[in-house]
Amino acid sequence: MAEFTKRSARELASEIRTGRLSVLTLLESILDRIEAIDELNAFVTVIEESARESARKADAAAARGEDLGPLHGVPVAIKDLRNRKAGVRNTMGLAPLENNMADEDSITVERLEAAGAVIVGTTNTPALGHTIKTENRLVGSTPTPFDHNQSAGGSSGGSAAALAAGAVPLATGSDIGGSLRVPASCCNVIGLKPTFGLVPERVPFDGFSTHSPFFVGGPMARTAEDTALLLDVLAGQDERDPFSVPRPETKYVEATDRPTAELSVAYSPNLDLQPVASTVREAVDTAVADLAAAGATVDTVDVSLPSYEELSMAYVTQVGAFFSAFAQQLADQYDIDFETADVEDTVRSTIALGTETDAADDRLQNVPRTAAYDGIQDALTGYDVLVTPTLTVPPYSKHLTDGYPTEIGGQSVMGVPTDVMLTWVFNMTGHPVASVPAGFTDDGLPIGLQIVGQRFAEADILSVAAALERVRPWTDQYPVGELISQR
Template sequence: MSALRGRSARELATAMRTGTLSALDLVETALERIEATAELNAFITVLEDSARERAREADRAADRGEDLGPLHGVPVAIKDLRSRKAGVRNTMGLAPLADNVADEDSIAVERLEAAGAIVVGTTSTPALGHTIKTENRIVGATPTPFDHDRSAGGSSGGSAAALAVGTVPLATGSDIGGSLRVPAACCNVIGLKPTFGLVPERVSSDGFSTHSPFFVGGPMARTPEDVAVFLDVLAGQDGRDPFSVPRRKTDYVAATDRSTADLDVAYSPNLDLQPIAPAVRETVDAAVGDLATAGATVDTVDVSLPPYEELSMAYVEQVGVFFSSFAQQLAEQYEIDFETADVAETVRSTIALGAGTDATAERLQNVTRTAAYDGIENALDGYDVLVTPTLTVPPYSKHLADGYPTEIDGQSVMGVPTDAMLTWVFNLTGHPAASVPAGFTDDGLPVGLQIVGRRFAETDILSVAGAIERARPWTDRYPAV
């Protein structure tokens, strides 16, 4: 187990090059760890045979002295939604698709394998990735390893839990409202939502579906350096994605070592938008304070956004249309009747959100989005990044049927997912954002700190992530599950 757990992807790839580790040993260790932590339901499909065969090929290539990719021999996991591997089942968290097999690789899988990585399994997601708890009818609920009664978050909760217990050092995620960042916060890892277009995503039937709100794929890992390495592999234009853009000459890894004293950070405890649980506020305040003590310039700022009710309605209306159209495409392609299918009621209610939305009304929500974008740009003026809590509450119950908190810091809230997080705003505005570990509540629950940058300024986000890791190290704080 020590060959993999607690070691970074860069360390493992380096050990492969120097011959001190073999890819087969790494894969065997990953598979053993997956089996030992099976109670987390982090994986939907485990690829024992194909992963071992690719590992043997990787070892033979190393023995021949071939040029090795930056992730040569490194075990990785892919979220079972739009990260597809040909010949492997792709369920999207849907029981009716439990036996569906992908007929092509996604762009992310192509790039990972070209870099030498070895896919050891697909990670759990709620059906269609529809919410911020990871529970489905195929494997059940995925808890955070820090408290098995609480959620790993969603919709990339399987990837986050897999990272937290050291089954793999890298995992893919995707994000349309917080699905990279929320599980990162719940599981004490890092999830980066990159700028829209930086990481290409090919949607076979509707390549233009990802812009309202912005849907992106991105990297998840335990350290800023590994996120940087992973982003370097994933980023860059691909003609199959009409929104993808060319890579800039950017050194993401070097950005993680930028001097803390060079950083100018704007801090908003709640985006002037929502109540925050005291335990979360205190933990994030402490992390921001340590960042300032380490030399960063940190100022608390006001953020001028539309009122919560107006802004959340813009998000809910547009994300509802996204899921409604996504479900309709799947219904036609796979002959699924979502009214009678074996799915949770939250799936049906999410699909229904956009079913009756007028097209003109949906497009008019871009007026509210524009006001939000301007508010975030103004808050960033003069600063490298804006930081906030990721979630407004600590990790919540893992079961979909239990709902979400209805009171936060003494204030009544609606008990809907947008109440529990500060992430969805940036799927409306398009700003890149990451969640990094901020620390723990008094009862040992992880808290995430969200770092927001300007478009294509991922280096600034990674610089602040690196500074926080130096100020408040977390890689020795994972449970021995």
Template sequence: MDDPIGASATALADAIRAGELSAETVLDAHLDRIADHEELNAFVTVIEDSAREQARRADEAAEAGESLGPLHGVPVAIKDLMQRKAGVRNTLGLAPLSDHVAETDSVTVERLEAAGAVILGTTNTPALGHTIKTDNRLQGSTPTPFDDGHSAGGSSGGSAAALAAGLTTIATGSDIGGSLRVPASCCHVASIKPTFGRVPSDSEGLDRFNDHSPFLVLGPLARSVEDVALAYDLLAGPDDRDPFSVPETPPVSDRIDRPAAQFSVAYSPDLDLQPVAPEVRETVGGAVDDLASAGATVDERDPDLPSYAELSEAYMAQVGLSFAAIATQIEERFGIDFETADVVDTVPSTIALGKSADALETQLQNVPRTAAYDAIEAVLDEYDVLVTPTLTVPPYSRDLADGYPTEIDGEEVMGVPTDQMLTWVFNMTGHPVAAVPAGRTDDGLPVGLQIVGRRYAEADVLAVATAIEEARPWAAEYPFAES
């Protein structure tokens, strides 16, 4: 292997264990790319000294004929929010926490390092991960590497941009409404939002019971489905620090290479919920056609969801309350007043939304949420998976100050994040969702699709994702591969 940039995690780990590449050489190649692409604002903190120590350990183990695990010497980046490494800044995307240093490793970091990973650093996220543009007062905005005028998405935008630019091999993220899948769509990478409870979380000093309304999950991003599956297997499994974590299920990595003909697919171009831009509908439709040509049974089928107005009101009520609760704890812990703190305007307004919520009314929002769950279950009773676009539009402008589109396919929308994505419904229902590239627009902007499966059926959604990757490969489309 001449160039480690763009190689898969498995290929890198195998080459390092075999002595064909040194982990330090791999690290240096990625550190050089990070330095050469500072304009992306993908990384908040690069931890070179620690990473070099881990790379040396990987090389010493290889020389001794020992394996550190499936990620032996592989560079990994972690989102600067719920994932943390002891002794490294953990800012949560907040300028007031620019000097805050994590005291403990998160369970995610523990498991990655136990598998031999080299942690490169932390990636950019909007303040408290509150929206789908990665932009904050600490670091600035992060664009998609495909066009610097357009956003990398959010809230795991730094992780997705780092992957698309070849700055890391695997990255982590979190998702309460689309924060893994939206950046995957904007940056032409793959990810998975696991079933709630499959990947444990252990927020440092914060409420660990807050993740259920709507479901907040952690998960990996990578350039290939194979690497997403590998990372998912390493991250999944119970942990006593997470009161919602569930017992182990069999690994998915050895169950994702299956013929497309094994799967029945329900395809909904818009969930019968909101308008979708023609270029998104065309691109995703083309990917679904390729999946059918590969042998999958595909029928167009819309779930019988509540109206957009009713369902988005339920989502915003619950996510607003969850966000306000976390923000209040952070205010108390760190002495921050979000009314006067150096944060973007959308932070205090989102907090205010939650603080004004009525407890009984918020609880009753589980009625339309239940209807949405039943509607998705009804589709999945007939089909193995449900496929939809990830975003309703191509990547939007990069800066929060620019706002969001207020018209989609000639139809006026509110210009709020829920207009721009079809992801948040599945944070209300808790189903696992894989996200993969569908193609690119005539302007070269990435478009993604999402694959929804039955609860705990991560292997199925990743197998369909693999079939799409085989039918419509994207590995050669990254900027570093095209140059």
């Protein structure tokens, strides 16, 4: 089993294509691994028989010499929220939807399977993806594999934990405030929030709901090259998504070969917005210094944003309206009364954020959003990317009831999710961002850094991610052996 736990998707696809590896053999190893990490609660549903049937068909296609897709035979996990596979449970982390079955494939699943991927199951998420801790009443909390008391992050925590624990080489996530990047930081993997519209999605009921703030799906992986490979599969226009756009002609995988000396990086230790814990600052400082030592041009820059209070209020207002509308749509479709249903208190409080917001107030929040966009654009001027920490603190408690820190970097904070992350700003501005591993605290907790690019400049982000991976490789730093021994 350990043979496949750290292998990249590209390596596995290559061995399948050349006949050196059977898809079914690989799948059985993956299923064993998923069983071995059951204590992480990374998966909601594992679809063994469906995956085995797909693996048999993939082996037969390879034996016949058919033209194979870029992910032929590669196991992939999908987040149990907006990604749906027909005939498979789609709970969205809600206990009232425990037995809800998807009746159609999402665009993401269509593209994965068209590329030859074998979907092995759905990964854990907090109810409705509403927060940055992955815990729900269906399967419990998902910790980071590096410390089973600390959170894998959210809301794509199941996908991130599955990757870090060696259960799959690729997974999907989604992001409305950090839900791809926060778990990536907590689990020492990569999560990329693409430019709005690049990865299409057909949202039932309301195809325009993802616009304010920007909600997107994106790839998660352990390596920059695998992240690029998955983005190559997912990106591109689909007429069912009114916001989707054509993808660039170049392949994202090719961007990972760009020489480090060609890269220019602007660095902000805290976006000039909020306090950052010293352990996080030190890890990110070191990673950025190593990137500079490897030949990249790196300059520390100022970032002019609205105040934390003004910008976070704009975010909370708009994300509250988003979740309130989302909940109402689900209530109407599935006959759920969120006031009395078996859901977490944090779900009800998140929904309540938007119940008193009128349309004019929601629209007025675009004023600080515009100022934030301009500030990020100014910081990026003359550089390929802007780098900043992903979280302001190391991974925090995995339980929703435990709350968040009330002091960071010696400063008092409100103890709310926006305090502990620097991710949500970019859901307001729409810039593409990836979180990649930056290092560890003294007690072994992973720290991530964000790489921010111009809109539709995912290639620049992936170039910098690959350069950082070359100078600071992290794929041998996962606690796979420890997890096996605990089985």
